[in-house]
Amino acid sequence: MTALVSLSQFLSMMALAGFAGVALWLAARPPARMAAPTPVPRRLALAAAATAIWCGALYAFSPGSSQALVIQSLRDLAMLFWLSGTFWSASAPMSRPQRVILWMLVTIDLFALLLGGAAYLRAGAAAFPWMTPTLTVGAMLVAVGGLLIVDSGVRRAGAGQRMPMMAVAGGFAMLWAYELNVQLIGALTGETASTLIQLLPAVALLVLPTYVVAAMDAGRERMQLSRTAAMRTLLLLGGAAYLVLIGLTGAVARMIGGDYTELAQATSLVVALGTGGILLASARARAWLSVMISKHFFEHRYDYRTEWMRFTATLGQGAKGDGEDDGNLYRRVAKALAELTGSPGAWLMLPAARGGFRVAEQWRWPAGIDEDATLSLRSAFMLQESRHIVDLDAQRRGQPAQDLAIPDWLIADNRAWVVVPVVHFQRMIAVVVLHRPPVSRALDWEDLDVLRIAGQQAASYLAESQSQQALSEARRFDEFNRRFAFIMHDIKNLASQIGLLARNAERHADKPDFRADMVETLKISAGRLSDLLVRLSPRERGPAAEAGRVLIEPLLADVAAEVRPRRALFVGCQAGLAAWGDRGSIRQVVQHLVTNAVDASAPETPVQLVAVAEQGRVRIDVIDQGCGMTRDFIRDELFKPFVSTKDAGFGLGAFEALQIAQAMGGAIDVASEPGQGSDFTLWLPLADAQGEAGIDPRMMKVGSK
Template sequence: MAGGSALTVALAGLSEILSALALVAFAGVGLWLLARPRARMVALMPAPRWLAAAAAGTAIWCAALYVWAPGSSQALAVQALRDLAMLGWLRATFWSPAAPMSRPLRLILRLLVTISAAMLLIGGAAHWERGAGAAEWLGSALTISAMIVATGGLLLVDGAVRRASAGLRMPVMAVAGGFAMLWAYELNVQLIGALTDKPASTLIHLLPGVALLILPTFVVAAMDVGRERIRLSRTAAMRTLILIGAATYLVLIGLVGAVARLIGGDYGELAQGTFLIFALGCGGLLLLSARARAWLSVMISKHFFEHRYDYRAEWMRFTATLAQGDGEDDRNLHRRVAKALAELTGSPGALLMLPDALGAFRVAEQWHWPAGIGDEEATLSLRSSFMLQETRHIVDLDAERRGRPADEQDLAIPDWLLADARAWVVVPVLHFHRMIAVVVLHRPPVSRALDWEDLDVLRIAGQQAASYLAESQSQAALSEAKRFDEFNRRFAFIMHDIKNLASQLSLLASNAERHADKPAFRADMVETLKISSGRLSDLLVRLSPRERGRAAEAERTLVEPVLNAIAAEAKARRALFVGCQAGLAAWGDAGSIRQIVQHLVANAIDASPGDTAVQVIAVAEHGRARIDVIDQGSGMTRAFIRDELFKPFVSTKDGGFGLGAFEALQLAQAMGGSIEVASEPGKGSNFTLWLPLADAHADGAADNRIMKVANR
């Protein structure tokens, strides 16, 4: 008994401290709310004055708790003043003349206001007249009235929150939740006292502490924060439901045990054992049965959430699945698309169909689809493909199996798809009104009819997946186009060289008519034909797609023999003046160097008058090999050199391809060289080919070998 008295005294002292703190805190918050600019508060809270009144009423109630102790009849009478302010705030916040209350809630509000006003007036008058003696006959009436007000207040909060859920903001929700928590705690305390015929003194003394717990909701409402809606994530909501279910189970066990003990006998142990077996059975069913888990997920999504899908989580998972996966099975984009669409609706598998050469769609990939469909029968005909593309319908195959109304369009779904009961939904994957794939989803463990939300999600997800497939197809087409472009470019270069050879042979044929009887000409003609034949053979080799790159054939090349060979070849058209530094060697491919200089010499001859010479001079300069091709022709403007000279398919010659200078520059850059041009109109041109010097390249290679050895 002494221990119980000490605990009661300690709780009473703690209650006084908490009541004093709550009094000061709520009074301060009330004054703060009144001092805030009204326009700013209205933007955040629809009824700021009523909120200030609720804070003031709570402060007065805390003062009553401090003076007369929690649970006293005086405190219950003052509590009515607090409840009136709270009810006024709920009415002003959630309902307006433009959106009035429903009739049942309006009746409940009027009843609560009447009861609270009666509690305040009767309780105040009774204590004024009789003092402490009024508590003997008034306490029970005030307790019952407080229970009615708390219950009605919870109903009003529930109706208000459900009505305003579409536009609910954080401060409003916080304050309403705080009121609901306070009323729920008081109702719980009063119910325990009514059921046990003994007041729950410990819980009653903690009432000021509960009041302090709702104080932050007033602070949040007074501050200019929290304008966004509060929404629990799908994961948090599911865990909350699980906790509520576990708590309900424990409460039921406790109630059944209490009832069994009142009845007597061994019914208590029997009831607890029955509940335990039932709980273990439900848990095992959910753990082992995918169908049971799917059914539970559908029921929870249908009845507890506004939307079936958690769009943020689903979209993040969908895009992550479409991205490149790490597993061997996830490297196939077609399989990833089928998997991503199937996971959206909880389907255990999916088929992906792609168009063939004739336009019909055939199964190209599957994700976890059981075997049983042959390649020949798994086809969408041209008519089916056309109808899906034109209508863009997401097809519910169950509805098709039941038969469509006469006024609906026939989508020409093939018989093999309707006959397979596993097939559930057909999703056309469209990219800019062009169907690039079709996905067939497997029936989920718990089958259901598609609603508008399923159709919207699948339609948008199909468009997103289509962009990935279209990009993949574009990459494949671009790769193939690059191969054709490489072949065409190589062929264009060959045609340019063939044109030069044809011009040379044509000139040779015209000269043969006049000089065929001269032995010296015949010897030159034979030599020219040999050179032309060799160049044609080289052109055929270059046209082969297996030709090795020029840069891979770089080696030490003497420049003088290359220039002499070019001079001998061009002798039939024009005599060249060749000057070369003795022993000059460049680092590059001899054939490429020869082809570049041939292009430059041919252009110089074409641009020069017949009585002028073309010079080819090669020297070593600044650690590089320099080869100059100089003519005295018409020259070029700086704008032409800058904008058009090295641009492919641009030529000033009649019938020219415009590829000579472009190809020469490409070959030079491939060997680490470059081409410079100096020219003026009427003064001729000077083309300079710069190439790496072989000796400098050999010295650099030797230095690299020395560094590698030193590093070892």
């Protein structure tokens, strides 16, 4: 017992020095440096000083003595004074019952101080023994009331209070709870728990770090644990709690007697192994635990520094990582946004040729990409204008923030959780659909802000990438133009050669040898010109032409007549069908599609050219039974410049045809399978529909390329 008393005195001196140092530290700080309102740090300094005096009383008179109980009343009064300044404020107002409890506790402490002082002045130290029961009852009442104030104040304060200040309130609660426990044990057993009383200075030392952290916070020298360190601390505390529970279970089993000790040990082991196995094997259990810890132990859901560093690293890395090819920026964007919210997968949608957005890339989406999954032009416009993060669960419950015309297929897919528009300035570059996480939850303001800012950051990466791609294509066009310069040089040489031949013919036309040489030269020149003409197929259009009503049937007949030497076409056209556009442009697109169909099919297979009115537009189908194309080629390469399946092709025909069609308000669709032929569909505005809409033909122009 002597050793325990000596240890208690040593701990009392350490606690006295620590609390005195914190009190002096806070008192010496100028008010201008304090982040919190001035009264709160001053009251904290007063509470630290009173606690230091109490620790001195523990050293001088021993814990549990009447003198220490009187000084404890002074300490409790200072602590209540600090609590009133912390929780009785605009950010965390006390309720009326709390204020009543606070005034009652202050009255009890003042009474204990006055009673102890008066008794000491009258009878000296001999008066304290008979006062001990009264002081003990008062201390118990103050401890119970203080715990109620701390519990209610912390629950009502929420995020309005700084976390270090809340930690000090928790330290108060720990000290009061320990003292109340000791006093209750003595009251119930009738014996003084001397060992627990002697350990009061140790509990005071455990409370001291909360004062230190709060003091640093008040001086803007905030000390914070990283989320990783906090999580590991929680795990260690959980392990310690498990060991304590094991010890208590064993103690209770020994008190009961019998064979319950081994049963308790086996039960504890099974529970521990079962819990650990569930956490290791179940991603859903781990996700649930992570959500619960983030929700109840941290002020913010996200560790912004860590998450932003990981997000930026995911967007910026171009090499392979985690066994995946991260060279695809679109997939990296989907991955980065999914990892922010703990989603196991994501879709990324890009602008489609016919308007709207289509699924172009995915990251770990379980069923892959749905080729028919598209976002309509209206939905895309609404998302671009509102920049709204769409909670699809709210859409399914019929509680949307606003009508965003989300397609039915996306609502029906319960795996889809959130829609994030990726907007760069006023243009939506992409749309990301996040997969539902293992533990689904409702989005809050923090999720929305993080996804909105992350979407803007990702949009800047995508915009830069697209700009680089456009610059690369421009450079390739420049190279292509330089090739034309060489071709023009060859044409000039041929023209000079033919001109010289014509001048010589005036003088030597009657000579047989000259005529033979002339014929041979003309054949060679004609062959070279034919080759150049093939290479110089029309690529440039003239000035902007006015759109007008174009009859489709005669236009198709002209194209068929031009192609007839190579292949007979089956032509079918709805009577009187007319499109709205430029005749030369429409003919150029149809001629290109027909030429491609002829080139792609065998000589004996037919090529069909069919035109009808459908859905208020003109539909012109060019159908062949040739080699066909893969879906990947159609989606990724068919309409890109400089990509061609022909050995001598420049890869500009399909690209130019699409540009011309879109300039007239039309589009081109392709349906093809390898070995089964292709169906190119040219959509154009219907002339009658344009007329009914009251559009002035002079106001419509077909853009030049």
